[in-house]
Amino acid sequence: QVQLVESGGGLVQAGGSLRLSCAVSGSIFSIYAMGWYRQAPGKQRELVAAITSGGSTNYADSVKGRFTISENNAKNTVYLQMNSLKPEDTAVYYCNADGVKTRSWGMINNYWGQGTQVTVSS
Secondary structure: OEEEEOOOOOEEEOOOEEEEEEEEEEOEEEEOOEEEEEEEOOOOOOOEEEOOOOEEEEEOOHHHOOOEEEEEEEOOEEEEEOOOOOOOHOOEEEEEEEEEEEOOOOOOOOEOOOOOEEEEOO
């Protein structure tokens, strides 16, 4: 059983900050990358930020300079620090584990968190 549990969402005023957390549990043989996605009403889900097993990161242009993805391997947790939030950042944010194997010879799967609502008011 691989589970991703998210926390940290909420309501914040424009210009404020939030930190999202994604705790990963279960036996994992290997993983390619962790990422944060978001989906606003009526829009497609989009990649916000990702971090690979090698530590490299990439961000959507809309959040560069404002959001930071990081991980704490000892705590099996991935974070998304969101600063200078804008109303257009309002969405449900999902944590994703990409290219996960639970055994050396097994299938490769994606796993998703339940999503956490981020609402930025103005």
